[in-house]
Amino acid sequence: MDDLELPYLQVDGRAIASDPLPTVLMGGYGHMTAMQVRNSSVQGLGLHLTRLKDATRELFGQELDGALVVRRIRQALDEAGVRDASVRVYVYAPPVGDSPLTMVVVRPPAPGPKSPQRLRSVPYIRPFAHLKHVGVFGQAHHLRRVQADGFDEALLVGADGLVTEGAVTNVGFVEGDAVVWPEGPSLDGIAMLLLRRELEQAGVTWRQQPVYLDDVARFDAAFVSNSVGIAPIAHIDDIGFPHDGDLVRVLPKLYEQAPWDLLA
Incomplete structure (x- = not known):
């Protein structure tokens, strides 16, 4: 030939x-x-x-x-x-x-998380993070490593300690009666965008601001979101978060209220 x-x-x-x-x-x-x-x-x-x-x-x-x-x-x-x-x-x-x-x-349909999630921080920022692209070797590698050590998700953190997102989730924090989303290179997840809409309709304040790993202990609670739903965070590294507060408990319910669109 x-x-x-x-x-x-x-x-x-x-x-x-x-x-x-x-x-x-x-x-x-x-x-x-x-x-x-x-x-x-x-x-x-x-x-x-x-x-x-x-x-x-x-x-x-x-x-x-x-x-x-x-x-x-x-x-x-x-x-x-x-x-x-x-x-x-x-x-x-x-x-x-x-x-x-x-x-x-x-x-097959994927069930939502059954329990509060445990996250381990890893030094990694996704390239072209605003895109949900197919080149996921780095985040997949970190996710597999932390799951092998008993964690549920990897928390991606920049070299300066800036918290950005999870390997397969967005991460949010609760401060008083407001939701705080980390500001940095990350994907605008569909679940996050839907939850923001529902928060606004419910009169709950949300904002974006830089969040650094050294400061996460000051938040009242934390959670993750992706296409399978919303789940509270129990730990980030060795920092524990309560997951029975009023706002963090209501977040999954707000997300469930988002309307469903018929594929037609």
């Missing part, structure tokens, strides 16, 4: 039929969003689509059809024969002259 016009892939000695998607996936250049689907509905569907469209425009200089994404999610659910699921939508760099490649992954 003198001229290889099409990609040739081999896994364990087996050739894979030519397809641009596996080659694109190995390149590791793309972005995604993760959601929980219940009764064919999603909380914050518009926020998920905005995330995907904004990142596609930033990374690829192209527009993403949000209605097409919704149709593909619904198609994947129908083909899987489920109405409740964990769903991930990936968008990858397009072949030259083509549109971005999208992939929908359907898995």
Whole structure:
């Protein structure tokens, strides 16, 4: 074979039929969003689509059809024969002259955390932290390491001690009757954005400000948020937090009140 016009892939000695998607996936250049689907509905569907469209425009200089994404999610659910699921939508760099490649992954529904979470701080900031991109080796490495030591989540901290986010969560703190979100390189998580809306509707104050690891002990409580829900934090390193205060207990209930949007 003198001229290889099409990609040739081999896994364990087996050739894979030519397809641009596996080659694109190995390149590791793309972005995604993760959601929980219940009764064919999603909380914050518009926020998920905005995330995907904004990142596609930033990374690829192209527009993403949000209605097409919704149709593909619904198609994947129908083909899987489920109405409740964990769903991930990936968008990858397009072949030259083509549109971005999208992939929908359907898995069983993920339950929320059953107990207060234990976090260990690690010195790491995600590159291009405002994007939910597919290059997650660093945070995945730290998460696996802290979980092997009995912790639930890694708390990502800058070299100067600036608290940013969890490996797979946003982190928030309670100070009196207000919620404080760390200010720094991080992802605007969909659960965090939904919770902010619900806090405002409930008349609860929230703000962003720099939070440093040396100062977290001064807060009254702490919590994490992501697509599976809101959970209180029991410990950050050796610092304990109460998880039975009025505000930290009401946060999961506020999040549950966020409306569900039908995938139609």
